[in-house]
Amino acid sequence: MSKTILIVGAGGQIGTELIPHMQQLYGEDHVIAAELRPQVCEKLSEKVRVECLNALDARAYASVIKKYRPDWIFNLVAVLSATGEKDPQTAWHVNMGALLNSLELAREYKCGVFTPSSIGAFGSNTPSNGTPQDTVMRPNTIYGVCKVSGELLSDYYYSRFGVDTRSVRFPGIISHGTLPGGGTTDYAVEIFYAAVKGESYTCPIPHNSYMDMMYMPDALQACSGLIEADPSRLKHRNSFNITAMSFCPRELYEVIRRRVPDFKMTYRVDPVKQAIADSWPDYMDDTCAREEWGWNPVWDIDAMADDMLRNLKVKLLK
Numbered sequence: 001m002s003k004t005i006l007i008v009g010a011g012g013q014i015g016t017e018l019i020p021h022m023q024q025l026y027g028e029d030h031v032i033a034a035e036l037r038p039q040v041c042e043k044l045s046e047k048v049r050v051e052c053l054n055a056l057d058a059r060a061y062a063s064v065i066k067k068y069r070p071d072w073i074f075n076l077v078a079v080l081s082a083t084g085e086k087d088p089q090t091a092w093h094v095n096m097g098a099l100l101n102s103l104e105l106a107r108e109y110k111c112g113v114f115t116p117s118s119i120g121a122f123g124s125n126t127p128s129n130g131t132p133q134d135t136v137m138r139p140n141t142i143y144g145v146c147k148v149s150g151e152l153l154s155d156y157y158y159s160r161f162g163v164d165t166r167s168v169r170f171p172g173i174i175s176h177g178t179l180p181g182g183g184t185t186d187y188a189v190e191i192f193y194a195a196v197k198g199e200s201y202t203c204p205i206p207h208n209s210y211m212d213m214m215y216m217p218d219a220l221q222a223c224s225g226l227i228e229a230d231p232s233r234l235k236h237r238n239s240f241n242i243t244a245m246s247f248c249p250r251e252l253y254e255v256i257r258r259r260v261p262d263f264k265m266t267y268r269v270d271p272v273k274q275a276i277a278d279s280w281p282d283y284m285d286d287t288c289a290r291e292e293w294g295w296n297p298v299w300d301i302d303a304m305a306d307d308m309l310r311n312l313k314v315k316l317l318k
């Protein structure tokens, strides 16, 4: 069945690739992008219908909803983990404000809301190897506090008001399109840019720090797979553990060096990022997502590295 999808915060790492993914599934006219930054809006408008919107402005947001009457809102507005620590008050204001507006409008205009949660929702007293779906969640970053609060608020809107809220806990997402900004897992993207440009890379994360990761095509599949899932099979909603691979900087470096033998990497560990990475899972158990809606990632570290290098060569060396 066709659906109309409104992607809010559409100019970021996930949004820019979710747009063509959703257009392919539901048709070009059924996808609307909303984005705050005018220059980014202009760029996006080459490919999709765009509304320049500050998602914290409830009135303006409501008029976009009334105009398009979407079936699903993808609320991708987010200040990520490392940036959040520089200004926690703004991170809370932006992350929670956009979510609350999305949920309220979904309640009023009867649509679903997909909001990404994150590995950042976990903290240092969470079991970090095979992190269970349902476990201790006491994060010590403002980003994580927002993610846990967002999960609870989204489940509340489902049980209290019947809003169809669904979410996944994304790991670090690796892609060759738009760069991520201000995350702890960004190193796993930046390293590829350095390798392709023939530069050496200075890694801010300790060589042996494991985190869950995922290649963008699997992340997009998770977005569409979960909104298409049969609701009667969902025992969980906000939010599902999902992962595709887990590695540390040293392992990723080795994988790249097998393909780019001259590539050099050194370390200058950022203590803020180190503390965040240490508090996150090494790898999550995503059995519930597999059982309840058929989550089944296809990209591993080698296939991802081949594809990243191939695409970045085209993008950067033209």
Ligand code: SER
Residues within 6 Å of the ligand: 080, 081, 082, 117, 118, 119, 120, 143, 170, 171, 172, 173, 182, 183, 184, 185, 186
């Ligand atoms: N990629 C995010 C970050 O590092 C995690 O969800 O902040």
